[in-house]
Amino acid sequence: MARPTMEDVAARAGVSRALVSLVMRDSPKVSPERRDAVLAAAEELGYSPHAMARSLASRTSTVLGVMISDLHNPFFAEIVDGLDAVVRGEGFELIINTGGRSAARERKAVAGLLSFRPAGLVLLGPAVPASGIAAAADKAPVVLVARDSRLSTVDTINDDGRAGSELAVDHLVALGHTRIVHLDGGHGSQAAVRKRGYVAAMRRHGLEPVVLASEYTDSAGAKAAGQVLERFDPLPTAIVAANDFNAVGAISALDEAGLRVPRDISVVGYDNTSLSALAHIGLTTVDQPRREMGRLAAEALLQRIRGARAEPVRHLLQPRLVLRGTTAAPRD
Structure with missing residues (x-):
């Protein structure tokens, strides 16, 4: 019909x-x-x-575009919860798509959102180049979450990833660990910052940093854990993973190899997603206040849309360590 x-x-x-x-x-x-x-x-x-037709007729949009880097990562879903709670109360609707962690696909995803003539855009953990972000900001207000920017036309919401990784290393060293490996997040947003925090903390404790290439996925975490088992003798006693998703993949691979976490090896994640709090996982992790980040992103975007300010905001939130069951003193 x-x-x-x-x-x-x-x-x-x-x-x-x-x-x-x-x-x-x-x-x-x-x-x-x-x-x-x-x-x-x-x-x-x-x-x-029809929201788009209504926007075209009135020349004012009540649509906000949200581009999520990875739909599989619950970290982004929890940010959207905080975002949605604010904007719905202000009469806005969200349109959501994904870039699949690919810069090329993200460019198309952003272009797709702009075709709806949104009042503004929120880009979550984007891999799209700075030039693509600048081009989008010329057409609508843009807020980045989990991504830095120097553009005056773009607002940013981040946690202090360096401090977060240092918290993870400090915790493991306090337990007695000295052989600690970092599985990095590859080209993922904030991966380089987290790696710098790990390296700085290891050197501060007089320890040799060891970084293995990985990504923000469970499959990459499992693959990197396999490399740990193949390359090191003796094995490291602890792993600082790129994020919770990566940590869960690593734990799965360690379990398949007959190693028990944390009895044989400790694992720390990053993000404190709902996944990490599941009883059968109980992941020690670094907490980012996801819903708070979503709330701040919404408020920053609404301020831009309403012309309340022109200067950029740079929110940098402080992480905290959440202790659960995947870390313990090393057996030796």
Whole structure:
């Protein structure tokens, strides 16, 4: 069946199309009786206003675009929770897509969101080059979460990844670990910052840093854990993983090899996602306040949309260590 239109609603309610438009825009110029008649007709027909068409007609958009780097990572879902809680209360709707951790795909994803003529964009952990971000910011306000930027037209929300990795290393050293390996996040957003924190903390404790190439995925964590088992004798006693997803993959590979966490080897993640808190995982991890980051991103974007400021905001939140069951003193 064809999608019902305003004309269909107007005919059913016995009013003009212009009056239906006023009702859909929640105009105070419509009497309660006529408003009720229009809304009843719309419900009977299954009519709902098209957000994009409404934006084009009024030249003001109530749509916000959100590009997520990796739909599989619960870290981003929890940021969206915080974002959505703020913007819905302000009358905005979210359109969400993904770039699949690919810079080329992210360019297309951002272009796709811009085709809806959104009031603004939130890019979560983007890998798209700075030039692509600058081009997007020329068309709509942009906020980056888990990604730095020097552009004055772009706002950023980050945690202090260097400090977070240092917390992980300091915890392991306090337990007595000296052979600590870092599985890095490859080209992922904030991976380089976390790696620098690990290296700095290891050297501060007089220990030799060892970094293995990995990515922000469970499969990459499992692969890197396999390399740990093949390359090191004796084995390291602890792993600082790129993120929680990476840590879970590493733990799975260690378990398949007959090693027990934390009895044989300790593992620390990063993000403190809902995944890490599951009882059968119980991952020691570095907490980023995901919902708070989403809230701050929403507030920054709304300020830009409403012209409340022109200068960029640079929120840098402090992480904290969450102790669970994947770390313990080394056996030796």
